Amino acid sequence: MGDPVRVTDDISHERFEDLYRAHYGRIMRLCRLLLHDTQEAEEAAQEVFLKLLRVSKGLTGVMVWEAWLTRVAVNTCRDRRRSWWWRSKRGNEMEWQTLQLPSIAPSPEEVTVSREQRERIWHFLRRLSSRQQEVFVLRYVEGWTGEEVAEFLEMTPGSVKRHLFRAVQHMRQALGGRS
């Protein structure tokens, strides 16, 4: 997944802008899924690209920026979730705002999903453990394979499967009588 890029020198300004334009929406969405807060997700996404700008000077070899950004985004969100102020903030009511992301044409299934059901799905996602959220989002929302998820999260593939199964069982309850 993603296009390998030969890094021979620092990332040029144009290359950085290309990466930002290509991946910011996805990274922002991933951070929002893991943090459940739009403002926090924006700050985390900015932090990810700031790290890209800093770290790229010392990188050599072939880099898959999409995977690198995903890994850094997961770690950044994990660090934010571990901080005490994020835990205190998590108890408050989350403010959701509409974000302009690359839209996908709505399928007939999506059209039938009611607003209540969408809220229910998001509610069930928040009730997952942090690890289950990461595994589920990376696998079934972002579309990474089980092996890639295991590599991102530094887990064994078996552990990823177990977390995935529990997460899927839990999330399917949000759909009620559909399953």
Add this chain to the structure above:
Amino acid sequence: MNPCVSEEVLLSVYDGDASPEARAHVAKCQICTMRYEHLVKDLKLLGQVLRDPPPQPAPRPVPQPVVRRWFPLVVTSAATAGLVWGYMQWTAGWRLESSRPPLSTVRANEVRDEDLARFFSQAVGPAVFSTMELGVTDFPERATNLAYVRAALDGGWPQERCSGEQTRGCENDPFALLFDEEEH
């Protein structure tokens, strides 16, 4: 024995990690095929919903803490009370200033008081506390007192007991009369 595969195996089939036997069973078994189709549909729906922006919840009034809710009321009440108190203090001071007499009037009153005190001590005092009462019938027949009264009416000193040599001394020594009265 139920030959159908478990949910975990169904998920493995979806992830491509299941064994060939499990995949073959799901392909043949109508129940497992239906379960698998349900699973795939659910996962796609979940992924689709979560890829979209989260629904914006209806705006709800944020409940303020009790302290914050009462703070403006307390501040307003305190400010109002302070203003009222200040106004009352100011009006009271203004009334006191307006009711206070001018300095010249005070001094006039003080002078008047001194005059009044002098009047009481010199005129009223002797009249009230005097031992002589003009209306008394048994006026003492004491020659000394009578002489004094007569002398006083005449505007001079009593001459009754003064001999010729003592006349000057009696005039010059009024205390001799006091001692003479004590002897009686």
